[in-house]
Amino acid sequence: MSKELRLVKHVIEKADVIFEVVDARDPMATRTSELEKLAKRFRKPLIIVINKSDLVPRKVMEKWRKVLSKEYPTVYLSARERLGTRMLWKIAKKVMGDKGTVTVAVVGLPNVGKSTIINMLRGRHSAGTSPVPGYTKSDKTVRASTWLKVVDTPGIIPKGEEEELVIRSALRPESLEDPVPPAMRLIERLKAKDPEVFRRVYGVDDDNAYTLLEKIARRRGLLLRGDKLDIEGAARIVIRDWQTGKLTVYFTPEDYGLV
Numbered sequence: 001m002s003k004e005l006r007l008v009k010h011v012i013e014k015a016d017v018i019f020e021v022v023d024a025r026d027p028m029a030t031r032t033s034e035l036e037k038l039a040k041r042f043r044k045p046l047i048i049v050i051n052k053s054d055l056v057p058r059k060v061m062e063k064w065r066k067v068l069s070k071e072y073p074t075v076y077l078s079a080r081e082r083l084g085t086r087m088l089w090k091i092a093k094k095v096m097g098d099k100g101t102v103t104v105a106v107v108g109l110p111n112v113g114k115s116t117i118i119n120m121l122r123g124r125h126s127a128g129t130s131p132v133p134g135y136t137k138s139d140k141t142v143r144a145s146t147w148l149k150v151v152d153t154p155g156i157i158p159k160g161e162e163e164e165l166v167i168r169s170a171l172r173p174e175s176l177e178d179p180v181p182p183a184m185r186l187i188e189r190l191k192a193k194d195p196e197v198f199r200r201v202y203g204v205d206d207d208n209a210y211t212l213l214e215k216i217a218r219r220r221g222l223l224l225r226g227d228k229l230d231i232e233g234a235a236r237i238v239i240r241d242w243q244t245g246k247l248t249v250y251f252t253p254e255d256y257g258l259v
Contacts, residue, residue: 004154015105018046021112024053025250050076051113056250079116110155111169169243173236183235184209190249
């Protein structure tokens with residue numbers, strides 16, 4: 001068990017209810033089975049909070065809410081746009097009931113927006129936020145209201161190949177020794193879903209992922225010594241733009257055979 005997961009385990013054990021935050025663009029890929037198992041182990045009620053819903057059509061969000069609600073109470077919102085706060089409060093009160101002061105653990109992968117949701121719940125900036133995965137290094141408790149305490153936790157980096165963890169936004173591009181293979185796999189996945197996304201965002205396109213990185217590097221003027229294209233620099237840009245929401249490809253329950 002990683003240091004981060006041990007810390008989150010400790011927080012879950014003491015919390016009254018768990019908010020698992022996932023990314024609206026790909027809710028299934030950004031769920032964390034380890035966290036859900038811990039919640040079940042300690043018999044803690046869990047609510048799936050789909051964040052960044054402003055990046056996805058509402059009809060798709062409704063489909064995800066319906067599908068995921070078969071397992072856990074689910075709400076979708078946009079912490080950045082401050083949309084869905086009332087629904088989150090409503091479903092939280094329904095699950096928690098009348099328990100006096102309640103402690104909520106906000107958990108999930110890096111970069112899904114946990115700290116931003118805490119800011120939204122409290123109504124002002126109370127927890128540091130950053131687009132860099134793994135920004136929150138320790139648990140932080142803030143009082144969101146007279147009856148609600150909220151604990152922000154470090155993002156959990158699950159086990160898996162680098163390529164898959166990059167797609168799930170669990171590894172920051174700066175941490176990768178060679179970002180090109182993960183970026184190529186990400187490009188292939190996004191283009192399979194939305195063939196025009198790279199033309200829209202970067203003004204270039206190609207069916208070959210490596211050639212596309214070359215074109216992005218050339219377009220951005222990313223050069224190394226001897227006028228050699230900085231392919232790694234272009235790869236890090238693509239990964240970062242996916243993790244920060246600039247690349248807004250989204251996936252549906254149908255993509256996972258859930259409808």
